[in-house]
Amino acid sequence: MRRSFGGTYWLLILPALVLMVAFYILPVLSVLVISVTEPEPGFGNYALLATSGPLHRVLATTARICVITTIVTLLLGYVVAYGLAHARPTMRGLIFFGVVLPLWVSVLVRAFSWVTILRREGLLNNALLEVGIIEEPLRLLFNEFAICIGMIHYMLPYAILPLYANMRGIDRRLISAARGLGASRPTAFRRVFLPLSLPGVISAGMLVFIFSLGFFVTPAILGGGRTRMIAEYMSWLILDRLYWGPGTMIATMLVLTVFALLWLLGRFVDLRRLFGTAT
Amino acid sequence: MSRRHSSPDQLPGSGIGTWTVICFLLLPITVVIPVSLTDRSYLSLPESQLSLQHYVSLLSSPAWLSSIWQSAVIALASTAIATSTGTLCAIGCWRLNTRLANAVRALMLVPIIVPTIVYALGLYRFWVELRLVDTYAGVILAHAVTGIPYVVIIVTTSLSNFDIRLEQAAKSLGASTTQTLTRVIMPAVAPGIASGAIFAFIHSWDELVLVLFIASRRIITLPRRFWDGINENLDPAMAAAAVLLVLLTTLFLVVNLRLTRSHTN
Numbered sequence: 020m021r022r023s024f025g026g027t028y029w030l031l032i033l034p035a036l037v038l039m040v041a042f043y044i045l046p047v048l049s050v051l052v053i054s055v056t057e058p059e060p061g062f063g064n065y066a067l068l069a070t071s072g073p074l075h076r077v078l079a080t081t082a083r084i085c086v087i088t089t090i091v092t093l094l095l096g097y098v099v100a101y102g103l104a105h106a107r108p109t110m111r112g113l114i115f116f117g118v119v120l121p122l123w124v125s126v127l128v129r130a131f132s133w134v135t136i137l138r139r140e141g142l143l144n145n146a147l148l149e150v151g152i153i154e155e156p157l158r159l160l161f162n163e164f165a166i167c168i169g170m171i172h173y174m175l176p177y178a179i180l181p182l183y184a185n186m187r188g189i190d191r192r193l194i195s196a197a198r199g200l201g202a203s204r205p206t207a208f209r210r211v212f213l214p215l216s217l218p219g220v221i222s223a224g225m226l227v228f229i230f231s232l233g234f235f236v237t238p239a240i241l242g243g244g245r246t247r248m249i250a251e252y253m254s255w256l257i258l259d260r261l262y263w264g265p266g267t268m269i270a271t272m273l274v275l276t277v278f279a280l281l282w283l284l285g286r287f288v289d290l291r292r293l294f295g296t297a298t
Numbered sequence: 299m300s301r302r303h304s305s306p307d308q309l310p311g312s313g314i315g316t317w318t319v320i321c322f323l324l325l326p327i328t329v330v331i332p333v334s335l336t337d338r339s340y341l342s343l344p345e346s347q348l349s350l351q352h353y354v355s356l357l358s359s360p361a362w363l364s365s366i367w368q369s370a371v372i373a374l375a376s377t378a379i380a381t382s383t384g385t386l387c388a389i390g391c392w393r394l395n396t397r398l399a400n401a402v403r404a405l406m407l408v409p410i411i412v413p414t415i416v417y418a419l420g421l422y423r424f425w426v427e428l429r430l431v432d433t434y435a436g437v438i439l440a441h442a443v444t445g446i447p448y449v450v451i452i453v454t455t456s457l458s459n460f461d462i463r464l465e466q467a468a469k470s471l472g473a474s475t476t477q478t479l480t481r482v483i484m485p486a487v488a489p490g491i492a493s494g495a496i497f498a499f500i501h502s503w504d505e506l507v508l509v510l511f512i513a514s515r516r517i518i519t520l521p522r523r524f525w526d527g528i529n530e531n532l533d534p535a536m537a538a539a540a541v542l543l544v545l546l547t548t549l550f551l552v553v554n555l556r557l558t559r560s561h562t563n
Contacts, residue, residue, distance in 0.1 A: 027475045031390035032402055035383035035446055042443045043409055046420030053423070095319045102316025105308045117320035123547050124327055125504040127524050128540040132326030134528065135333055135341050135537070142329060142343065175323060194307045208309055233413020235507050240528055250415040257419055258511070270416040277411065 047274070054267035064268035074252075074269070081249040084163055084238070085231040088170040092227050093220060095171070096178030100219070103179070104186040122176040130240040133169050134160065137241075161243030169237040174230060178223040185219025218287060225284040229277055249273065327544060334537035341532055352534040353542075362523060362539065369520040372434065373502040376441035380498040383442075384449030385491050389483060391450075392457045393465075406450045409443065417444070418511040425512050432516045440508045445498035452497060456490025457483075489557045496554045500547060 054064055067074055103114050121129070136142045137159040144156040159165060189212065197207040235250040242248065247255070249269060256266035336342050337349040356362055384406075391403040409417065421440055422431070430436030460483070468478045484491070506521040513522065520543070527536045 028390040028393045031386040035387035038443055042439055046424040050420040098315040099319045102312050121323050125543050127521050128543050129326050132330050235415050270419050
């Protein structure tokens with residue numbers, strides 16, 4: 020039966036497949052090709068990885084911001100996921116709403132809000148001046164601090180959801196057993212709950228790190244061109260300087276890094292589950 | 299959160315910690331609303347009274363109105379393409395359920411894995427050659443292709459709850475493949491299809507990075523207008539635009555919630 024109808028079902032798949040290959044896969048592959056053919060064939064662009072000072076600075080900035088973002092996001096996300104896992108149903112609904120709502124607010128709107136809060140004449144500086152904690156406005160915007168705040172805010176829901184999914188699966192009786200055997204609440208947490216929640220921490224951390232790497236909008240707005248991350252640097256190379264070779268080389272390295280990290284992640288968790296394709 | 303309410307094994311203070319982070323999450327969204335209602339002419343909290351002047355100036359600006367219109371056209375068209383092709387693809391892959399079909403379904407997810415900036419570079423070059431830069435067709439196609447993954451994921455999820463025996467019953471009662479598709483499978487997963495369409499729409503409506511590369515003068519979508527505004531002149535009309543964007547997204551989410559609710563009931 021499956022055989023006779025197989026052809027028809029492939030016809031259903033065809034339109035999406037054609038669109039995807041022609042207008043997504045091909046353009047992305049062309050990026051990889053350009054990186055070894057322009058300005059001249061060979062791996063000249065890749066030599067820049069070793070020699071280019073500006074590139075090293077951008078890479079260092081990107082790595083630093085991504086690591087800080089990932090660590091802080093995991094810490095804050097863990098607290099919320101823990102709270103979610105232990106909250107009563109009505110409370111849980113409220114917290115869940117607070118986690119999911121920002122997920123659906125345009126990334127531009129969020130960056131803009133952070134600008135109004137953090138800028139020199141912004142809400143935070145004004146409030147601090149009025150209370151008298153500071154005498155001069157603080158420089159909060161257009162630096163790595165601002166980028167990290169914006170990125171942490173963006174990434175938090177993506178960390179909380181997998182962390183919570185993992186914690187929900189932890190057998191609560193194990194913690195009760197530890198308590199019954201005389202462990203204090205902190206000890207029961209440290210020796211039983213925390214180790215059991217580590218798989219969630221690993222997948223959440225990897226996801227956040229992977230998403231952060233190629234992030235464009237938030238760093239571009241909150242860094243104000245003064246602190247550049249890799250995606251903005253690529254856009255500058257291509258749109259302002261027309262340096263296609265180096266730009267596509269960085270793009271290729273970015274894609275390879277993302278897939279390598281995903282492969283690594285796949286060794287810890289079932290990726291199909293993570294992306295919701297398990298049937 | 300008093301201790302009385304927490305379970306005996308919960309760490310003390312975790313409730314307060316949770317709510318502090320939730321406040322951090324909601325802060326930027328709540329701040330925009332009072333700022334958009336300010337009575338002053340610069341980005342600030344209202345001084346003596348609330349004012350709708352910035353909404354008026356926003357909605358009487360031909361530039362912003364044209365951007366809203368362009369974004370709506372592009373989002374509707376790309377949603378139509380992504381939803382129709384994505385739904386058929388999800389159904390095909392689900393029904394075939396072979397290794398090859400699963401590989402195709404995995405391929406459909408690539409756009410949410412590869413950083414958008416990489417696709418933007420490749421697409422820019424591609425569209426220059428096909429003369430699609432700065433055209434409706436170019437932006438619609440780009441948004442449609444990147445919207446397909448959302449539709450495929452959501453429709454696949456609702457198909458996994460669909461009883462395959464219903465399809466076999468339809469076939470054995472003499473229905474053709476097309477009839478089975480349109481009369482049995484599609485109605486059963488309709489909430490999933492609608493939900494996928496909503497996600498595809500929001501994706502296009504909010505998309506900025508691709509537009510920065512493949513559009514310049516003729517096509518200025520709402521996010522692009524917003525981006526230019528942040529970089530050039532920060533005025534309270536931007537806050538008004540931000541609130542309208544948030545309201546629209548919330549509206550879609552409420553509709554989506556209704557859909558999934560009625561589905562599970």
